[in-house]
Amino acid sequence: MNAASATWEPKIVAxxxxxxxxxxxxxxxxxxxxxxxxxxxxxxxxxxxxxxIYILKALQRGADGVLVSGCHPGDCHYLAGNLxxxxxxxxxxxxxxxxxxxxxxxxxxxxxxxxxxxFADVIRKVVGDVKALGPAxxxxxAGRASCP
Amino acid sequence: xxxxxxETAARLLAEGTVQLVLGWERGTLPLRTTPLFAREPGDxxxxxxxxxxxxxxxxxxxxxxxxxxxxAARPCEARTLVEQVRENRIARDRVLAIGLPxxxxxxxRALASRLADxxxxxxxxxxxxxxxxxxxxxxxxxxxxxxxxxxxGCRLPDPGIYWVAPxxxxxxxxxxxxxxxxxxxxxxxxxxxxxxxxxxxxxxxxACRQACPMCVxxxxxxxxxxxxxxxxTADPSEAMLFHLVRAMHLAGRCVDCGACARACPVGVxxxxxxxxxxxxAAERFDHRPGVDPEARPLVGSFRPDDREEFIL
Amino acid sequence: xxxxxxxxxxLTRDQLPAVxxxxxxxxxxxxxAGRGEDSGFIPYRPGLCLDREAGPTRRTLKEVFxxxxxxxxxxxxxxGVPRLQPAEPSGQPMVVFGVRPCDARALALLDxxxxxxxxxxxxxxxxxxxxxxxxxxxxxxxxxxxxxxxxGDPLGEEGLDVLLVPVDGGYxxxxxxxxxxxxxxxxxxxxxxxxxxxxxxxxxxxxRERLAGSPPVDLQATLARGFEHALWDRLHxxxxxxxxxxxxxxxxxxFDVGDEDGRRWRRWDSCMFPAFTLHASGHNPRxxxxxxxxxxxxxxxxxxxxxxxxxxxxxxxxxxxxxxxxVDLRSVLDQLKGVRA
Numbered sequence: 118m119n120a121a122s123a124t125w126e127p128k129i130v131a132x133x134x135x136x137x138x139x140x141x142x143x144x145x146x147x148x149x150x151x152x153x154x155x156x157x158x159x160x161x162x163x164x165x166x167x168x169x170i171y172i173l174k175a176l177q178r179g180a181d182g183v184l185v186s187g188c189h190p191g192d193c194h195y196l197a198g199n200l201x202x203x204x205x206x207x208x209x210x211x212x213x214x215x216x217x218x219x220x221x222x223x224x225x226x227x228x229x230x231x232x233x234x235x236f237a238d239v240i241r242k243v244v245g246d247v248k249a250l251g252p253a254x255x256x257x258x259a260g261r262a263s264c265p
Numbered sequence: 266x267x268x269x270x271x272e273t274a275a276r277l278l279a280e281g282t283v284q285l286v287l288g289w290e291r292g293t294l295p296l297r298t299t300p301l302f303a304r305e306p307g308d309x310x311x312x313x314x315x316x317x318x319x320x321x322x323x324x325x326x327x328x329x330x331x332x333x334x335x336x337a338a339r340p341c342e343a344r345t346l347v348e349q350v351r352e353n354r355i356a357r358d359r360v361l362a363i364g365l366p367x368x369x370x371x372x373x374r375a376l377a378s379r380l381a382d383x384x385x386x387x388x389x390x391x392x393x394x395x396x397x398x399x400x401x402x403x404x405x406x407x408x409x410x411x412x413x414x415x416x417x418g419c420r421l422p423d424p425g426i427y428w429v430a431p432x433x434x435x436x437x438x439x440x441x442x443x444x445x446x447x448x449x450x451x452x453x454x455x456x457x458x459x460x461x462x463x464x465x466x467x468x469x470x471x472a473c474r475q476a477c478p479m480c481v482x483x484x485x486x487x488x489x490x491x492x493x494x495x496x497x498t499a500d501p502s503e504a505m506l507f508h509l510v511r512a513m514h515l516a517g518r519c520v521d522c523g524a525c526a527r528a529c530p531v532g533v534x535x536x537x538x539x540x541x542x543x544x545x546a547a548e549r550f551d552h553r554p555g556v557d558p559e560a561r562p563l564v565g566s567f568r569p570d571d572r573e574e575f576i577l
Numbered sequence: 578x579x580x581x582x583x584x585x586x587x588l589t590r591d592q593l594p595a596v597x598x599x600x601x602x603x604x605x606x607x608x609x610a611g612r613g614e615d616s617g618f619i620p621y622r623p624g625l626c627l628d629r630e631a632g633p634t635r636r637t638l639k640e641v642f643x644x645x646x647x648x649x650x651x652x653x654x655x656x657g658v659p660r661l662q663p664a665e666p667s668g669q670p671m672v673v674f675g676v677r678p679c680d681a682r683a684l685a686l687l688d689x690x691x692x693x694x695x696x697x698x699x700x701x702x703x704x705x706x707x708x709x710x711x712x713x714x715x716x717x718x719x720x721x722x723x724x725x726x727x728x729g730d731p732l733g734e735e736g737l738d739v740l741l742v743p744v745d746g747g748y749x750x751x752x753x754x755x756x757x758x759x760x761x762x763x764x765x766x767x768x769x770x771x772x773x774x775x776x777x778x779x780x781x782x783x784x785r786e787r788l789a790g791s792p793p794v795d796l797q798a799t800l801a802r803g804f805e806h807a808l809w810d811r812l813h814x815x816x817x818x819x820x821x822x823x824x825x826x827x828x829x830x831x832f833d834v835g836d837e838d839g840r841r842w843r844r845w846d847s848c849m850f851p852a853f854t855l856h857a858s859g860h861n862p863r864x865x866x867x868x869x870x871x872x873x874x875x876x877x878x879x880x881x882x883x884x885x886x887x888x889x890x891x892x893x894x895x896x897x898x899x900x901x902x903x904v905d906l907r908s909v910l911d912q913l914k915g916v917r918a
Contacts, residue, residue, distance in 0.1 A: 169509070169510060169513045170486060170494055170506065170510050173505075173506050173509055173510065174494065174506065177502045177505075177506060190569065190573070197567060200567035200569065200571065201564065201565060201566075201567055203567065203571055203573055203576065204550065204563065204564055204566075204567055204571060205513070205564055206575070206576070207545065207549055207571070207572075207573075207575065208513065208516045208542050208545055208546070208564070209513060210575055211541055211542060211545040212509060212512055212513065212516075212538060212541065212542060213509075214541075215448075215456065215537060215538050215541045216456055216457065216459075216460040216505075216509070216538070217451075217452075217453035217454065217455070217456030217457035217458075217459075217460065218453075218457070219453065224577060225575065225576045225577065226576060226577035227576055227577075239577050242577065255457050255461070256502055256505055256506075257502065258496070258498070258500050258502045292903035292905070293897070293903060293905040293907070293908055294720055294721060294897070294898070294903065294905075295720060297903045298903065299815060299902060299903035299904070299905075300814075300815045300902055302811075302814050302815070320901065320902055320903075324817070325814075325815075328866075374614075377613050377614075381612075382612040382613040382630055383630070384630055384631040384632070384717070384719055384720065385720070386720060400631070400717060466615070468636075468645060468824050468825075468845075469645075469820075469824075469845075470819050470820040470821040470823075470824045470825075470847070471819050471820060471850075472817070472819035472820070472821040472899075472901050474819070475817040475818050475819035475901075476817050476819065476901045476902075484852075488850065488851075488852045490852070493835065496835070496837045496842075497646060497833070497834070497835025497836070497837055497842035497843075497844050498646050498837065498842055498844070499644065499645040499646035499844065524901075527901060528817070528819065528821070528901035529614075530614065530635065530821040530824075530825055530899035530901075531614050531615070531635060531636065532613070532614035532615055
């Protein structure tokens with residue numbers, strides 16, 4: 118993690134809901150859509166299952182940015198998981214703003230199983246945004262051993 | 266006011282209406298009070314009430330064995346009680362809230378800073394004047410000059426939770442979110458630095474959590490070992506995670522009583538985090554904690570038309 | 578108190594920054610600095626506020642020798658062979674300046690805990706051996722102080738290498754050990770004049786007078802009899818169950834261990850937390866705040882004295898000062914005194 122290095126690439130952890138966004142990522146792959154390889158995907162049952170500490174922990178332990186993606190409102194497999202998540206995310210965003218975290222470090226999206234192109238676009242945007250911000254030095258653990 | 270409180274408490278205990286009255290008595294250090302668990306009518310004589318009664322008593326309600334208790338209730342206790350009833354943590358008819366008028370509390374931190382940290386040997390309130398005595402000095406000034414900034418713009422609703430409503434509460438003054446507006450000038454770098462410094466000070470004693478009447482988890486995420494959500498290090502990031510997640514857990518539930526900041530032995534005050542979430546909840550979701558015992562939980566409920574302009 | 582009039586020298590207030598700066602150039606130099614709740618021991622740098630207010634710093638000296646978290650050893654598998662790499666203290670001589678007698682005494686109480694053979698804690702012992710403790714006598718004890726009750730003295734010498742007694746214009750400097758003389762002699766300070774000696778005695782008398790009346794905390798026998806006393810049911814009621822009292826106690830020394838990224842850490846832990854005694858089975862022998870508070874008091878005032886002959890409390894008053902609910906150790910002990918089994 119060398120900020121000055123021109124070859125520095127951000128690590129993005131993406132929490133994708135099993136029913137929509139993960140399938141959307143799959144579709145992007147099957148469709149051979151190109152997007153930056155910086156993203157590490159963690160499949161979760163629902164965007165509503167994403168505890169804010171997962172996001173913060175990822176940033177603490179080496180992620181430079183986090184994306185959480187779920188089903189569009191109305192499409193949730195569990196009916197309203199994403200709508201509950203939406204509230205949590207709005208609050209988390211405000212909280213991170215209070216402690217000076219750059220807004221683009223943590224992003225949220227709705228990507229359906231049919232939106233392979235949107236998934237690729239979202240990843241491109243998040244990676245670009247975080248690349249512009251540089252490494253997440255703030256929440257990340259100082260002097261940590263590199264995570265495998 | 267103290268006289269009324271004592272009289273009411275003694276009567277309730279003597280009649281057997283309640284088995285316990287929760288209030289404050291004089292503490293052992295200047296300008297300190299300590300919670301009093303009054304069980305005999307005679308104990309009521311020790312009750313006091315003044316702007317040094319700053320510890321939120323509602324936090325004790327959850328662990329009491331008594332069938333019925335009376336609670337000396339400032340607006341802070343009342344708002345907390347509303348939340349505790351709302352979350353079914355205590356049965357509403359178990360608690361008789363004796364409403365107390367409140368025009369704010371003395372902030373020990375504000376006082377220390379005004380006195381440039383000189384040691385106070387003796388302190389007393391004489392009406393609205395505060396008299397503090399140290400080694401070879403004495404100062405006297407209106408106590409409101411060292412009022413807790415969080416008391417400014419206090420919400421004094423009557424949430425219908427009182428058994429006896431407070432007499433003529435002082436009208437709320439100022440804007441409760443003014444403290445946040447004052448922070449808008451801070452750059453993100455300054456905010457990060459401020460938060461980092463707070464995290465470096467934090468010794469993880471969790472006094473904030475323990476003093477908080479709304480920190481009610483049977484097992485705090487910070488204490489979990491499998492999986493351990495916080496690492497074993499003293500890296501400031503551990504404290505950052507703790508305080509951020511605590512703020513999330515208190516979103517829509519924190520009544521801004523300030524117990525966390527008062528409890529901190531090393532001067533960490535992160536109330537602005539909770540207040541920012543309170544404002545977000547009010548503006549975005551029209552949710553106000555401590556007002557309505559029937560309200561839906563902020564996180565855990567939703568409206569189909571909640572704004573989502575931030576979602577890609 | 579032993580009199581050492583022949584050896585006492587005098588350091589003026591103006592000379593102090595230069596003395597500390599020179600010390601910091603030679604090696605790590607920790608100083609008691611800061612105000613109120615933001616005070617503690619930090620590495621010296623010019624411009625620090627060194628004027629001590631009444632009583633001890635908020636954060637304790639133990640943090641210098643027993644940090645909040647530290648690595649015990651690292652481990653890795655190299656070519657299929659597990660390897661350990663124990664952490665070693667640097668061994669570099671260090672100076673700690675501004676130590677209140679209560680804090681120094683606390684280290685002396687902790688030494689047998691960490692250094693009694695066969696289990697010698699290398700990290701603790703290494704730091705202790707490397708440290709010169711320069712004390713600063715307590716001219717104005719704080720409102721929560723009760724060191725005489727715990728067997729201490731505002732100008733106590735136990736555990737210190739040098740004692741400075743603050744008087745008008747400077748400090749009467751009394752080297753107490755070889756190491757203390759090694760710190761003092763190079764300063765080339767003039768011998769203290771008789772009136773400076775007298776002033777120091779007056780400071781001591783005033784400080785002792787202020788602390789007069791603190792009742793002794795010798796409760797070992799009483800507590801040993803009173804384990805099941807009904808008083809415990811009430812004593813803990815106001816306690817919130819936080820660890821502020823234990824983490825800011827100069828003699829509390831419990832810790833937990835945890836692993837991360839190939840390193841084993843130890844970090845402070847507190848008997849006030851339920852997880853402290855939680856078994857892997859899920860059973861917890863100390864179920865409520867009552868058992869936890871009792872443990873804290875029994876350890877300090879019964880079990881420790883049973884083993885070491887004196888209580889594990891130095892009367893610094895920090896726990897009194899910082900308790901969010903103003904649960905005052907002094908009055909708790911006072912109540913316990915009345916216990917008859």
